[in-house]
Amino acid sequence: MNFEYTVSGDDYSLAGRASSDIKKKLKQLGIPATVIKKTAISMYEAEINMVIHADGGIIKVTLDPRHIRIILKDTGPGIPDLELAMQEGWSTASEEARELGFGAGMGLMNIQRNSDGLHIDTVVGEGTTVTIVLNMED
Amino acid sequence: MEQNYFHSVTLDESLCKGCTVCIKGCPTEAIRVQKGRAWITAERCIDCGECIRTCPSGAKKAISDPLSLLEKFDINIAIPAPTLYGQFSSGISCNRILTALKGIGFDDVYEVAAAAEILSRETRNWLKIQKEKKPQISSSCPVVVRLIESRFPSLLDQVVPMISPMELSARIVREKYKNSSARVGVFFISPCAAKVTDIKTPRGIESSSVDAVLGIKDIYKELSQAVGHVETEESLSIANSIGVSWARTDGEGSAVYSENHISVDGIDHVIDVLENLENGHIRNVDFVEMMSCPGGCVGGPLSVENPYIARNIISSRERVLQQAAEEKPVELPEGICLFWTEELESRTTHRLDPDYRKAMQMMEEMERIQASLPGLDCGACGAPTCKALAEDIVRGKTTETDCVFMLREKIRDLTREMIELESRMPPGLDR
Ligand SMILES: Nc1ncnc2c1ncn2[C@@H]1O[C@H](COP(=O)(O)OP(=O)(O)OP(=O)(O)O)[C@@H](O)[C@H]1O
Ligand code: SF4
Numbered sequence: 001m002n003f004e005y006t007v008s009g010d011d012y013s014l015a016g017r018a019s020s021d022i023k024k025k026l027k028q029l030g031i032p033a034t035v036i037k038k039t040a041i042s043m044y045e046a047e048i049n050m051v052i053h054a055d056g057g058i059i060k061v062t063l064d065p066r067h068i069r070i071i072l073k074d075t076g077p078g079i080p081d082l083e084l085a086m087q088e089g090w091s092t093a094s095e096e097a098r099e100l101g102f103g104a105g106m107g108l109m110n111i112q113r114n115s116d117g118l119h120i121d122t123v124v125g126e127g128t129t130v131t132i133v134l135n136m137e138d
Numbered sequence: 139m140e141q142n143y144f145h146s147v148t149l150d151e152s153l154c155k156g157c158t159v160c161i162k163g164c165p166t167e168a169i170r171v172q173k174g175r176a177w178i179t180a181e182r183c184i185d186c187g188e189c190i191r192t193c194p195s196g197a198k199k200a201i202s203d204p205l206s207l208l209e210k211f212d213i214n215i216a217i218p219a220p221t222l223y224g225q226f227s228s229g230i231s232c233n234r235i236l237t238a239l240k241g242i243g244f245d246d247v248y249e250v251a252a253a254a255e256i257l258s259r260e261t262r263n264w265l266k267i268q269k270e271k272k273p274q275i276s277s278s279c280p281v282v283v284r285l286i287e288s289r290f291p292s293l294l295d296q297v298v299p300m301i302s303p304m305e306l307s308a309r310i311v312r313e314k315y316k317n318s319s320a321r322v323g324v325f326f327i328s329p330c331a332a333k334v335t336d337i338k339t340p341r342g343i344e345s346s347s348v349d350a351v352l353g354i355k356d357i358y359k360e361l362s363q364a365v366g367h368v369e370t371e372e373s374l375s376i377a378n379s380i381g382v383s384w385a386r387t388d389g390e391g392s393a394v395y396s397e398n399h400i401s402v403d404g405i406d407h408v409i410d411v412l413e414n415l416e417n418g419h420i421r422n423v424d425f426v427e428m429m430s431c432p433g434g435c436v437g438g439p440l441s442v443e444n445p446y447i448a449r450n451i452i453s454s455r456e457r458v459l460q461q462a463a464e465e466k467p468v469e470l471p472e473g474i475c476l477f478w479t480e481e482l483e484s485r486t487t488h489r490l491d492p493d494y495r496k497a498m499q500m501m502e503e504m505e506r507i508q509a510s511l512p513g514l515d516c517g518a519c520g521a522p523t524c525k526a527l528a529e530d531i532v533r534g535k536t537t538e539t540d541c542v543f544m545l546r547e548k549i550r551d552l553t554r555e556m557i558e559l560e561s562r563m564p565p566g567l568d569r
């Protein structure tokens with residue numbers, strides 16, 4: 001089953017809506033709470049990144065009997081040094097984003113820690129595609 | 139899982155007009171309007187009382203126990219919630235209010251505010267040893283605990299596993315009378331509807347030590363008369379400002395003295411913060427106080443005074459207590475356990491089907507139906523949103539024609555078909 005969300009890049013207050021919606025669906029499907037939490041954290045971090053670092057984008061979520069696959073595609077600035085970006089504490093977040101409690105440089109780390117698979121495709125000037133995979137069973 | 143779904147929050151059918159105001163405000167989407175009246179789904183109701191606040195016809199009620207229950211016991215002890223102190227102007231002393239409780243039939247009192255002080259201290263100690271599961275979420279509001287069980291089960295292991303001030307008060311009373319052969323009745327004097335439910339189907343403990351819950355509003359008239367008739371105030375109050383502050387938002391949060399806490403009141407805000415906790419967005423916080431009612435327990439559905447005024451009264455009592463000589467700490471009597479003995483359960487009240495594949499099929503169907511609905515969330519079908527109607531349809535509870543727009547379309551199709559049929563002639567006449 002597939003779900004698609006368009007994420008706006010200019011309204012911070014709406015950021016996280018897609019993750020909340022998926023979370024609700026997983027609860028309706030009776031997915032274990034631990035898996036829901038991991039999914040919620042990973043997807044939320046990636047969705048927020050898409051809003052604060054790129055200009056929004058498209059999220060596709062695919063559920064099959066064994067996996068949850070989340071693909072977040074943006075056409076933002078891309079990440080010049082992925083290894084650096086993955087490091088805890090590294091952040092290029094704007095002052096505005098920091099004021100809202102983002103920009104600790106924890107997001108990508110958190111995704112890595114909470115997901116069962118993370119793949120980032122990024123080209124400077126073209127955009128970033130983040131693929132997150134979670135196993136349905138804990 | 140409990141078979142018996144008792145709820146304090148109920149509907150008075152005779153007053154319900156079948157308007158759809160309540161369905162929108164229900165945080166668990168537990169209400170539907172069908173056959174001209176509202177129906178509350180018992181499995182989903184968490185007794186928050188939002189529908190009581192929004193119903194324009196006063197058809198939603200919170201049931202509590204009658205004062206006549208006092209007759210069942212030999213000794214009756216009142217354990218008043220700190221909120222009771224917010225229902226009388228601050229010129230009326232706590233001692234006077236407690237003495238008045240004795241005037242309406244109680245033999246003794248123990249203030250829940252005193253137990254709250256003990257729990258503030260113990261929670262503070264608990265937080266010190268909780269390095270892993272942060273932030274810890276307060277368990278004192280029964281609505282919040284039930285909300286987490288049904289909508290945020292992934293946060294269950296962050297709920298502080300301690301009994302409530304009400305429960306602790308009752309245990310202290312029981313301890314005091316443990317050698318008495320008399321039948322001792324413990325009555326919680328409550329602003330809270332959920333507590334009425336909580337003593338019957340408690341969480342975290344096997345059974346409650348409280349015998350009955352009396353709504354403040356139900357005894358208010360008698361009590362305020364008794365307050366007027368008090369001749370000599372007995373010195374009954376032992377509570378300090380910390381315990382009294384639990385009546386309002388941020389009372390408990392400040393009382394546990396955590397370095398970093400947030401205090402949330404009102405069910406919508408509670409849900410919003412729980413969402414954020416689940417997403418991991420709330421970091422560097424070690425304690426979250428959550429109160430379902432606006433303003434905290436002073437906004438409880440069984441209280442009488444306006445919550446803002448009550449809150450102001452509570453604050454001024456706190457100031458007076460702080461200024462009065464030294465506050466003598468309330469002691470925890472020996473032999474009383476403060477911790478939960480039962481695990482909280484995840485209550486999958488929103489799950490479509492226990493079989494994942496079946497649930498998946500139902501969800502696909504739901505998406506299809508939802509796409510065909512107008513998306514206006516008008517409520518005319520009796521469900522809070524188009525999405526909720528789609529869910530009801532796949533659950534087999536109702537059909538698409540509950541939607542007035544779908545019904546109109548059906549009628550239009552039928553009309554078209556009728557006109558078409560009308561234009562046909564019997565073959566013998568058709569030239
Ligand atoms: N979609 C994206 N487009 C462009 N740059 C990104 C994107 N996602 C992450 N980055 C870059 O990677 C850095 C690290 O991201 P990460 O999510 O770990 O931390 P953060 O977003 O800065 O802070 P936090 O997630 O703690 O709020 C970001 O500061 C940004 O420079
Ligand atoms: S805030 Fe207080 S009165 Fe309201 S539901 Fe929670 S415990 Fe009860």
Ligand SMILES: [Mg+2]
Nearest residue numbers: 045049107108
């Ligand atoms: Mg980030």
